[in-house]
Amino acid sequence: MKPIHRMAVNLGLVAVGAFGFGFALVPLYNVLCAVTGYGDARALRQISTAQPTQEDETRLVTVEFLAQLPTVGHWEFRPVVRSMQVVPGRLYSAEFIAHNLMDRGATGQAIPNIAPSKVTAFFHKTECFCFTPQHFEAGEQRQMPVRFFVDPALPKYVDRITLSYTFYDTQVTS
Amino acid sequence: MAHSEHADHAEHDHHGPAHGFIQRWVMATNHKDIGTMYLVFAGLMFLIGGAMALVIRAELWTPGLQFVDPQFFNSMTTMHALVMIFGGMMPAWTGLANWMIPMQVGAPDMALPRLNNFSFWILPFAFLMLLATLFVPGGAPAGGWTIYPPLVVQGGANFPMSMFAIHMMGISSILGAINVIVTIMNMRAPGMTLLRMPMFTWTWLITAYLLILVMPVLAGAVTMVITDHYFGTTFFSAAGGGDPVLYQHIFWFFGHPEVYILILPAFGVVSEIIPTFSRKPLFGYESMVYASASIGFLSFIVWAHHMFTVGMPLAGQMFFMLTTMMIAVPTGVKVFNWSTTMWKGSLTFEPPMLFAIAFLFLFTIGGFSGLMLAITPADFQYHDSYFVVAHFHYVLVPGALFAIIAAVYYWLPKWSGHMYNQTLAKWHFWLSAVFVNVLFFPQHFLGLAGMPRRIPDYATQFADWNAVSSIGAFGFGFAQLLFVWLIISCVRGGEKASDHVWEDTHGLEWELSSPAPYHSWTTPPSDAVILRGTTGH
Amino acid sequence: MLRKTGIPSALVATLALLGAAAPAHADWLLLNMPEGVTTMSGEIRSLHMNVLLWCTAIGVFVFGWMIVSLVKFRRSQGAVPDTTMVHSTKAEVIWTIIPVFILVIMAVPAARTLIKLEDASNSQLSIKVTGYQWKWQYEYLDEGVSFFSTLDRASDAARQLDSGVDPNSVPNYLLSVDNPLVVPVGRKVHVLLTSQDVIHSWWVPDFAIKKDAIPGVTNSVSFEVKADKPGTYRGQCAELCGRDHGFMPVVVEAKLPADYAAWLAEQKQAAAQNLTAAN
Numbered sequence: 001m002k003p004i005h006r007m008a009v010n011l012g013l014v015a016v017g018a019f020g021f022g023f024a025l026v027p028l029y030n031v032l033c034a035v036t037g038y039g040d041a042r043a044l045r046q047i048s049t050a051q052p053t054q055e056d057e058t059r060l061v062t063v064e065f066l067a068q069l070p071t072v073g074h075w076e077f078r079p080v081v082r083s084m085q086v087v088p089g090r091l092y093s094a095e096f097i098a099h100n101l102m103d104r105g106a107t108g109q110a111i112p113n114i115a116p117s118k119v120t121a122f123f124h125k126t127e128c129f130c131f132t133p134q135h136f137e138a139g140e141q142r143q144m145p146v147r148f149f150v151d152p153a154l155p156k157y158v159d160r161i162t163l164s165y166t167f168y169d170t171q172v173t174s
Numbered sequence: 175m176a177h178s179e180h181a182d183h184a185e186h187d188h189h190g191p192a193h194g195f196i197q198r199w200v201m202a203t204n205h206k207d208i209g210t211m212y213l214v215f216a217g218l219m220f221l222i223g224g225a226m227a228l229v230i231r232a233e234l235w236t237p238g239l240q241f242v243d244p245q246f247f248n249s250m251t252t253m254h255a256l257v258m259i260f261g262g263m264m265p266a267w268t269g270l271a272n273w274m275i276p277m278q279v280g281a282p283d284m285a286l287p288r289l290n291n292f293s294f295w296i297l298p299f300a301f302l303m304l305l306a307t308l309f310v311p312g313g314a315p316a317g318g319w320t321i322y323p324p325l326v327v328q329g330g331a332n333f334p335m336s337m338f339a340i341h342m343m344g345i346s347s348i349l350g351a352i353n354v355i356v357t358i359m360n361m362r363a364p365g366m367t368l369l370r371m372p373m374f375t376w377t378w379l380i381t382a383y384l385l386i387l388v389m390p391v392l393a394g395a396v397t398m399v400i401t402d403h404y405f406g407t408t409f410f411s412a413a414g415g416g417d418p419v420l421y422q423h424i425f426w427f428f429g430h431p432e433v434y435i436l437i438l439p440a441f442g443v444v445s446e447i448i449p450t451f452s453r454k455p456l457f458g459y460e461s462m463v464y465a466s467a468s469i470g471f472l473s474f475i476v477w478a479h480h481m482f483t484v485g486m487p488l489a490g491q492m493f494f495m496l497t498t499m500m501i502a503v504p505t506g507v508k509v510f511n512w513s514t515t516m517w518k519g520s521l522t523f524e525p526p527m528l529f530a531i532a533f534l535f536l537f538t539i540g541g542f543s544g545l546m547l548a549i550t551p552a553d554f555q556y557h558d559s560y561f562v563v564a565h566f567h568y569v570l571v572p573g574a575l576f577a578i579i580a581a582v583y584y585w586l587p588k589w590s591g592h593m594y595n596q597t598l599a600k601w602h603f604w605l606s607a608v609f610v611n612v613l614f615f616p617q618h619f620l621g622l623a624g625m626p627r628r629i630p631d632y633a634t635q636f637a638d639w640n641a642v643s644s645i646g647a648f649g650f651g652f653a654q655l656l657f658v659w660l661i662i663s664c665v666r667g668g669e670k671a672s673d674h675v676w677e678d679t680h681g682l683e684w685e686l687s688s689p690a691p692y693h694s695w696t697t698p699p700s701d702a703v704i705l706r707g708t709t710g711h
Numbered sequence: 712m713l714r715k716t717g718i719p720s721a722l723v724a725t726l727a728l729l730g731a732a733a734p735a736h737a738d739w740l741l742l743n744m745p746e747g748v749t750t751m752s753g754e755i756r757s758l759h760m761n762v763l764l765w766c767t768a769i770g771v772f773v774f775g776w777m778i779v780s781l782v783k784f785r786r787s788q789g790a791v792p793d794t795t796m797v798h799s800t801k802a803e804v805i806w807t808i809i810p811v812f813i814l815v816i817m818a819v820p821a822a823r824t825l826i827k828l829e830d831a832s833n834s835q836l837s838i839k840v841t842g843y844q845w846k847w848q849y850e851y852l853d854e855g856v857s858f859f860s861t862l863d864r865a866s867d868a869a870r871q872l873d874s875g876v877d878p879n880s881v882p883n884y885l886l887s888v889d890n891p892l893v894v895p896v897g898r899k900v901h902v903l904l905t906s907q908d909v910i911h912s913w914w915v916p917d918f919a920i921k922k923d924a925i926p927g928v929t930n931s932v933s934f935e936v937k938a939d940k941p942g943t944y945r946g947q948c949a950e951l952c953g954r955d956h957g958f959m960p961v962v963v964e965a966k967l968p969a970d971y972a973a974w975l976a977e978q979k980q981a982a983a984q985n986l987t988a989a990n
Binding site: 236237238239240242243244245248316317318322324325328412413416417418419452453454455456457458459460461483484485488491492495496499500502503506507509510511513514516517518519520521522531534535538539542543545546549550551552554555557558559619622623624626627628629630631632633634635636637638639 | 739745759774776784791794797806810818826870872873876884886909910912925926927930949952958
């Protein structure tokens with residue numbers, strides 16, 4: 001192969017690599033989120049490996065619960081209590097109610113989110129209905145628990161955390 | 175004074191252009207023919223994109239909806255951007271690269287002529303497809319040129335067409351960039367060392383690397399949007415655990431270098447024109463090269479300044495604010511070098527110089543507003559307002575576009591062999607320079623006062639400056655018809671241009687006869703010729 | 712020969728042109744960022760003014776330099792080029808270092824403000840804002856009050872293509888809604904933003920707040936309207952969200968705490984009545 005052709009091919013390979021890099025940005029983004037703990041939505045959907053430790057009784061943090069309804073299907077989805085005051089380091093439990101208002105079975109998945117996003121790394125869930133898709137029979141209503149604790153290392157200027165779930169009918173994705 | 179030793183015998187060695195439209199143009203492999211086709215195509219797209227801009231400004235002339243439906247208005251803003259960026263600016267630069275790079279480095283042609291033909295001919299098909307979306311049910315894409323999901327998937331029939339068109343444009347520019355790099359790295363005349371290359375070739379080399387690195391990333395983002403829509407992946411769909419913000423990160427990882435792809439060759443052109451008409455070598459040639467390279471590098475680490483409002487963590491906001499501010503340093507070096515080149519020169523004001531000087535002033539204004547936009551807390555106010563519209567139009571219109579116009583005025587006599595009507599060209603300059611400011615300067619005020627971008631109708635307190643801006647738009651638009659007429663009449667005939675065209679030109683292209691022979695530098699220029707050319711810096 | 716008198720003279724000419732047809736309410740003086748009414752908006756504006764002044768100063772210097780060259784070194788004035796002037800390491804180091812210093816001077820206060828904006832503690836009220844194509848939903852989380860906010864009817868009628876209604880005859884054309892968001896002054900309000908469909912952006916220029924409402928993501932931002940600044944503040948959706956992106960204004964009424972309490976009680980009562988009526 002002539003040198004100019006070899007170089008052209010090599011540059012073409014660089015372009016192909018850059019195309020791959022575009023896709024690599026997807027996991028890279030998640031890794032970056034995980035390393036910094038900022039807005040790592042993926043970690044929120046998994047069981048936290050952290051264990052509740054030293055409780056910090058010197059302060060209380062407000063945890064708010066938000067529920068976003070699906071745009072597809074007909075559901076009721078809401079937290080049982082709107083908010084609670086928690087002691088960092090102590091394990092708490094909260095419940096959400098999901099109700100399939102349709103006359104057919106359906107599957108939904110709740111996508112969790114924390115605001116402000118920088119707090120994500122300090123919010124640990126030991127149990128959550130959001131880890132897996134949930135199947136509901138026609139008209140079925142269920143209370144779904146989430147067990148969590150707030151890391152005592154939470155920055156002092158944060159006194160309010162919002163845990164929000166967007167409940168998607170999996171019909172949307174399929 | 176102009177003696178074109180090589181041009182003469184080049185004419186004897188080779189045949190002229192092939193006869194017949196298909197042989198000469200469709201099967202073109204000559205870099206000058208392909209360059210011409212790129213430039214004509216770009217000119218056509220500038221006119222189409224300009225007409226869309228006038229639809230926008232006509233609708234925005236007064237409050238209330240007078241002419242178009244909001245959906246069509248959104249199509250116009252989206253299509254105006256896509257046509258101008260991918261159809262106008264980028265092909266114009268590629269056309270100039272095709273014409274000038276082989277002539278500037280002493281090469282007989284581009285390294286890969288058939289690839290060159292292919293990368294041009296993709297474009298008309300890509301844009302036929304893109305423009306055809308105007309006539310499909312639901313109309314043309316209307317989600318903005320940034321094609322943010324989830325809005326973009328509401329596109330309907332235009333969605334697959336515009337996505338495919340963007341893929342084709344991307345392939346075209348990647349192939350064009352590969353050709354530029356291979357040509358510059360392999361085809362330079364012996365003696366034309368890298369640090370003897372003219373600035374236009376230098377900046378294009380950096381541009382070509384940027385293109386190869388980021389156009390595929392755009393292709394990746396577009397591909398993910400397509401698979402999300404048709405194949406059930408959930409890269410950007412929140413319903414499946416994806417993240418719409420991730421799309422913006424990937425898009426702007428392409429998008430910010432893309433801005434420099436549009437402006438770096440402009441730096442090169444201005445760096446050639448200012449010395450010529452100052453009759454003085456470019457000040458700080460090497461620092462210009464390094465400044466261009468560092469701008470290219472910095473462009474990869476500033477992307478998220480386009481998305482300060484998405485709710486980024488503090489550390490991210492800080493990082494992108496600081497890196498963005500740093501771009502002011504190499505850009506400042508360039509502006510200072512250009513100013514110093516004029517200092518103690520002997521200035522004359524031919525049309526290319528006029529446009530280059532306007533570039534200097536007005537691009538700097540765009541740079542200032544860019545610096546302001548970097549200040550994250552203030553950006554919360556500027557973001558997605560008309561202030562941003564004013565900013566990037568200052569950078570792209572009196573910035574990149576003026577540089578393209580300056581380049582055409584500078585090299586057109588070399589291409590056609592004729593001098594154009596300089597008095598008329600000066601009229602073209604003054605009309606453009608005045609109206610471009612009438613058009614874009616008031617948009618700063620509108621943005622600061624709270625007018626969002628991409629809206630077809632606005633609150634009445636924005637009426638006054640919008641009317642001024644629209645007057646500027648029509649003035650600027652119609653002034654460009656003068657440019658079209660000047661080019662056509664210059665190609666058809668006129669006063670014979672000398673080989674050096676301008677009084678004090680340096681560089682290999684000026685060592686050729688005017689018009690440049692169909693096959694130039696078939697034997698490489700001698701060292702003496704090269705050295706004579708590089709005294710420009 | 713080339714002086715930038717082009718800009719002002721062109722503006723003057725255009726102004727004169729428009730002067731004849733100038734509407735009764737001239738808003739030529741709407742040129743700058745508003746001072747705003749929240750505890751942070753003034754600080755953000757002064758950052759803006761600070762950078763603007765620096766840019767103006769640098770502009771005077773750089774443009775002055777260029778203009779002197781353009782005037783003094785013209786060949787028509789007999790200027791002879793100094794072709795030995797090709798490079799000066801000293802000059803290039805100077806004009807690399809000095810801008811860095813200026814940038815640091817700009818960056819420090821900006822970083823400070825950014826850190827302050829992060830502090831969302833001690834908020835007394837939590838409101839969830841949801842973007843829809845093309846309206847906003849406001850939910851007072853601790854009060855159980857919730858409503859939609861859409862473009863008011865007068866604006867909506869006037870904004871139709873060829874409606875024949877003069878926008879100048881509509882009060883606050885495109886900037887008024889049926890149900891504005893109501894907040895108390897002097898209290899820190901915590902806003903949670905999300906979207907039900909595409910990305911929107913909630914912008915109130917007087918609050919110096921613009922934050923994206925993104926589907927599947929909850930963003931938060933907080934603000935406090937100064938105690939002496941009750942009033943109605945108007946903004947718009949800032950992120951292209953489809954056909955009627957230009958027609959989903961954000962209107963916030965900041966009331967004195969007592970008035971706010973009265974308004975809230977009324978809303979709760981209305982909500983309760985609706986509930987009984989429904990049952």
